[in-house]
Each structure stands twice: as structure tokens, then as C-alpha cells.
Amino acid sequence: MKFIATPPAYDLTYSDVFMVPRRSSVASRLDVDLTSTDGIGTTIPLVVANMTAVSGRRMAETVARRGGVAIIPQDIPTDVVASTVAKVKNSHTVFDTPISVTPHDTVGQAISLLAKRAHGAVVVVQDGKPLGLVSEADLTGVDRFAQVHEVMSDDLVIVSPDTAPEDIFSRLSEKHLTVALVCEGDRLLGVMTRKHALRSTLYRPAVDPDGRLIVGAAVGINGDVAGRAEALLTAGVDVLVVDTAHGHQDKMISGLKAVGEARDRFAEQTGRRISVAAGNVVSADGVRELVDAGADVIKVGVGPGAMCTTRMMTGVGRPQFSAVLECAAAARELGKAIWADGGVRYPRDVALALAAGAGSVMIGSWFAGTYESTGNLLTDAEGRAYKESFGMASARAVKMRTRSSSGFERARAGLFEEGISSSRMYLDPERPSVEDLIDQIISGVRSACTYAGAASLEEFHRFAQVGIQSNSGYEEGRPLPAGW
Numbered sequence: 134m135k136f137i138a139t140p141p142a143y144d145l146t147y148s149d150v151f152m153v154p155r156r157s158s159v160a161s162r163l164d165v166d167l168t169s170t171d172g173i174g175t176t177i178p179l180v181v182a183n184m185t186a187v188s189g190r191r192m193a194e195t196v197a198r199r200g201g202v203a204i205i206p207q208d209i210p211t212d213v214v215a216s217t218v219a220k221v222k223n224s225h226t227v228f229d230t231p232i233s234v235t236p237h238d239t240v241g242q243a244i245s246l247l248a249k250r251a252h253g254a255v256v257v258v259q260d261g262k263p264l265g266l267v268s269e270a271d272l273t274g275v276d277r278f279a280q281v282h283e284v285m286s287d288d289l290v291i292v293s294p295d296t297a298p299e300d301i302f303s304r305l306s307e308k309h310l311t312v313a314l315v316c317e318g319d320r321l322l323g324v325m326t327r328k329h330a331l332r333s334t335l336y337r338p339a340v341d342p343d344g345r346l347i348v349g350a351a352v353g354i355n356g357d358v359a360g361r362a363e364a365l366l367t368a369g370v371d372v373l374v375v376d377t378a379h380g381h382q383d384k385m386i387s388g389l390k391a392v393g394e395a396r397d398r399f400a401e402q403t404g405r406r407i408s409v410a411a412g413n414v415v416s417a418d419g420v421r422e423l424v425d426a427g428a429d430v431i432k433v434g435v436g437p438g439a440m441c442t443t444r445m446m447t448g449v450g451r452p453q454f455s456a457v458l459e460c461a462a463a464a465r466e467l468g469k470a471i472w473a474d475g476g477v478r479y480p481r482d483v484a485l486a487l488a489a490g491a492g493s494v495m496i497g498s499w500f501a502g503t504y505e506s507t508g509n510l511l512t513d514a515e516g517r518a519y520k521e522s523f524g525m526a527s528a529r530a531v532k533m534r535t536r537s538s539s540g541f542e543r544a545r546a547g548l549f550e551e552g553i554s555s556s557r558m559y560l561d562p563e564r565p566s567v568e569d570l571i572d573q574i575i576s577g578v579r580s581a582c583t584y585a586g587a588a589s590l591e592e593f594h595r596f597a598q599v600g601i602q603s604n605s606g607y608e609e610g611r612p613l614p615a616g617w
């Protein structure tokens with residue numbers, strides 16, 4: 134990446150910068166390969182942040198199906214992470230996991246399950262065999278105690294797993310239906326919507342050497358760090374993340390070394406070396422020390438996160454574009470990669486982080502407002518759907534994390550909060566699913582690459598030309614849907 138003019142002496146955020154197009158020989162946005170350069174195995178450069186309000190099983194399987202990876206947070210007990218990993222590994226790599234009810238379940242039960250998936254349908258199944266489908270329209274205005282077989286539709290599109298996505302799309306379009314049931318014999322394997330059919334030709338799932346979806350998990354720097362790392366490796370995680378607010382500290386370095394040793398033992402036993410990510414830091418020195426202590430990927434970002442109050446509480450942190458640029462260069466010199474963690478609100482921010490040299494971009498709060506995040510779907514007084522989100526250093530998260538300590542210690546730890554305990558992340562009615570957000574981000578990034586003449590992320594980083602803009606420069610780029 135190069136600046137088109139001498140950069141200023143102060144640090145820059147994503148909003149401070151823009152990219153200038155270059156002559157391109159990349160004929161189509163579909164010709165851009167977005168495989169991450171971080172070596173984790175993702176086919177798009179997106180990582181879901183290890184935040185309790187964001188990253189769980191549904192998020193993990195959905196994102197991995199499109200080529201990214203989710204990190205299960207450090208506050209989730211190890212046995213729960215193990216069962217989450219097992220479920221993700223058992224999920225189909227192409228078809229979405231259905232929600233099913235039996236014919237005699239109630240309409241109320243079906244309604245409560247609908248919001249668990251973005252595809253908007255519940256399959257009525259008896260003895261493993263699908264009998265019908267219920268969608269929101271079938272359930273609206275019906276007595277909650279009615280049984281689903283009374284309202285279900287039995288006009289179904291049933292396809293075998295080897296049906297081409299184009300065929301599934303056409304069969305659904307002909308019948309004006311949204312969801313196809315994918316069955317092997319009588320057995321329901323999964324579901325595919327028209328949009329899923331399109332997506333399955335645009336994305337490649339992120340899979341492990343056995344062809345199963347990948348998922349990561351985090352470990353903090355307190356307690357039995359090596360013990361948790363060993364248990365997570367045994368559970369089958371594909372990436373381990375050693376995570377704390379101030380990653381450039383002694384306890385991180387010793388914890389990271391212990392995790393690296395556990396990883397190496399696991400590699401000796403199984404022949405598979407799992408990558409370790411660690412952070413957060415915002416300086417080249419921090420990167421070098423964490424690489425030295427055994428990290429393959431360095432997590433970069435102090436203070437940019439949407440739930441994060443660190444900069445306002447402490448004055449500490451660094452504008453994220455400059456942090457990513459410096460840390461990516463330091464990691465690259467050592468043959469390692471970084472993740473740009475936090476502060477991403479638009480596809481342009483993802484593109485700029487990749488231009489600055491990030492291997493992948495970590496997103497938390499933006500994905501909190503989706504069907505797939507962990508929280509329950511709530512509605513406000515105006516009927517708008519939202520999920521509750523909170524920071525991992527908020528008093529709420531600290532209380533959870535210190536649940537085994539005394540009441541006194543928990544209360545004292547709660548005083549050191551550096552995050553928001555409760556915020557509403559509204560679902561975008563146009564893009565309520567994390568897959569919709571991924572579509573938007575990835576189309577933006579593909580396009581950014583072709584403007585730079587890049588057919589891969591490595592080329593994008595090499596070719597990108599970046600300028601500095603004023604506030605009015607940024608404002609000029611914003612759409613004005615309501616006129617002026």
C-alpha cells in the first residue's frame with residue numbers, strides 16, 4: 134500500500150482515508166480471490182469477534198458456510214464450547230440447518246423458533262420425514278394453541294443433495310416458494326432458500342482437513358490457560374485466540390507460551406498444527422513480542438470497538454487504520470499476519486483494513502444485530518427488532534467472567550469496567566441476517582479490489598493507493614437518500 138502524498142504526522146482512522154482507483158486488468162468482480170492471507174483456512178477475510186452477545190453456534194456455522202470463521206468467547210465454559218464445536222462440525226457445509234417441529238406442536242412453539250434462523254420457515258417433521266412447512270404468514274393471526282399440522286403448507290419443493298443450486302433456484306421460482314427441503318431418501322438433511330442457492334455459487338465454505346466447517350475459541354490470560362487450551366484443542370477447534378485488553382503484558386507472554394506448547398504437543402500427537410492468534414496490541418513492538426512468544430496471528434486494535442470505552446476511560450489506544458498499517462508491516466516482516474479487530478461499521482472499513490495489510494478483519498457489534506447472534510430477538514415499542522449487546526470488559530461481562538470469585542472480588546472487578554453493559558443493536562430490515570451483511574461486505578471488498586487492479590488480497594495490499602481526506606471529503610462520499 135502506498136500513500137499518494139506524504140502522510141501526516143498524526144495517526145489515522147478508517148474515516149480519514151480513501152483509495153484512488155488504478156488501471157485494472159481484472160475483468161470481473163467475480164474474478165477476485167478473497168482467500169485470507171492469514172493461513173487459518175478462511176475463503177473470505179472475516180472473523181466474528183469473541184463476544185458473548187455475538188458469537189455462538191448459529192453464528193459459527195452460518196459464517197463458516199460462507200467462508201469466514203467465528204471465535205467462541207473465553208467466558209463460555211469449556212464443556213459448552215466443546216458441544217458447540219461438535220455441533221458446528223456436524224452441520225452441513227452447504228445447506229442451512231433446519232428448525233423442525235412435530236405436527237402436534239403448537240403454533241406458539243413454531244413462532245418462538247422462527248427467529249432462530251433467517252430463512253423464515255419451520256419444517257414439520259414426523260419420524261425424520263418432512264410433512265410440511267410453516268412460515269410467518271401461515272402463523273399470523275392464528276390461535277397460539279392451534280397445532281402446526283392445521284396451518285402448515287404441504288406444497289413443498291423437495292430436492293436431493295446433489296441437485297444443482299441453479300435448479301433449486303428455478304424450482305422455487307416456478308412455485309413462488311422460498312425454501313427447498315433437501316432430503317436424502319426420506320431424511321431431512323437441510324434447507325436451501327433461493328438466496329442460499331445464489332450464495333452457494335459465490336462462496337466456498339471454510340473447512341478443516343476432514344471437510345467440516347471450521348470454528349475457533351478464545352482463552353483469557355487468567356486461571357488455567359494451558360488447561361483450557363488443551364481442552365479446546367481436544368474439542369477440535371481450528372484456531373485458538375489468546376485474548377486480553379492489554380496484550381503487550383507479561384501475563385500474556387507467559388500465557389501465550391503455555392498455549393503454544395499445548396499446541397505443539399497436540400501437533401505431535403495428531404499431525405495437525407492449529408494456529409494461535411493473540412492480542413490486542415497496536416504497536417510493532419507488541420507484534421514482535423507476541424510473535425516471539427508463539428503467535429501466528431496478531432489481533433490489532435485498542436479502543437476502536439463499538440462497545441469499547443477504553444479510550445474515553447484511559448486516553449489509551451490508537452486510531453485503527455494506522456495501528457493496522459504499522460502492525461501488519463511488522464507481522465509481514467516476520468512471515469505472520471494480523472487481524473484488524475474492531476471499529477468496522479461499513480464495507481469500506483473492511484476494504485481499508487485489508488488494503489493496510491490485515492489478513493482478516495474481526496467484526497463484533499455490527500453482527501450483533503442479526504438473527505444469528507446469540508441473543509434473543511426483542512422488539513421495541515415501535516415494533517422494531519433488535520438484539521441486546523454488551524462489551525466483554527463491561528461490568529456485566531466482568532461479573533460473568535468472575536463468577537467463581539467472592540462477592541467482594543466480583544464487585545471490585547466490576548469497578549474497572551471499560552465497556553458498555555447494555556446497548557440495542559437493531560436488525561436492518563433490509564439485511565436482518567449475518568449472511569446479508571456478509572453479502573454487502575464481500576461485494577464491497579470485491580469491488581474495491583478491482584478498482585485497485587487486484588485479483589487477490591495480497592495484490593490488493595500491494596497495489597492500494599491511499600489518500601487522506603477531510604471531514605467534508607468523507608461526507609461527500611455518503612449517499613443522500615432524502616435529498617438535501
Ligand SMILES: NC(=O)C1=CN([C@@H]2O[C@H](COP(=O)(O)OP(=O)(O)OC[C@H]3O[C@@H](n4cnc5c(N)ncnc54)[C@H](OP(=O)(O)O)[C@@H]3O)[C@@H](O)[C@H]2O)C=CC1
Nearest residue numbers: 353354376377378379413434435436437441443525526551
Ligand atoms: N480491543 C480493545 O480495545 C479491548 C478489548 N477488551 C476485551 O474485553 C475482554 C476482557 O479483557 P480484559 O479486560 O483484559 O479481561 P481479562 O479477564 O482477560 O483480564 C485481564 C488481566 O490483565 C490484567 N491487566 C493488567 N493491566 C490491564 C489493563 N490495562 N486492562 C485490563 N486488564 C489488565 C488484569 O488484572 P487486574 O484486573 O487486576 O488489573 C487481569 O488479570 C477481552 O475479550 C478483550 O478483548 C477489553 C478492553 C479493550
Ligand SMILES: Nc1nc2c(ncn2[C@@H]2O[C@H](COP(=O)(O)O)[C@@H](O)[C@H]2O)c(=O)[nH]1
Nearest residue numbers: 182438439441475476497498524525526552
Ligand atoms: N474496550 C473494550 N473493547 C471491547 C469490549 N468488548 C469487545 N471489545 C473489542 O471490540 C472488538 C469488536 O469491535 P466491534 O466494533 O466490531 O464491536 C472486540 O473484538 C474486542 O476487541 C469492551 O467491553 N471494551
Ligand SMILES: [K+]
Nearest residue numbers: 436437438441
Ligand atoms: K470505541
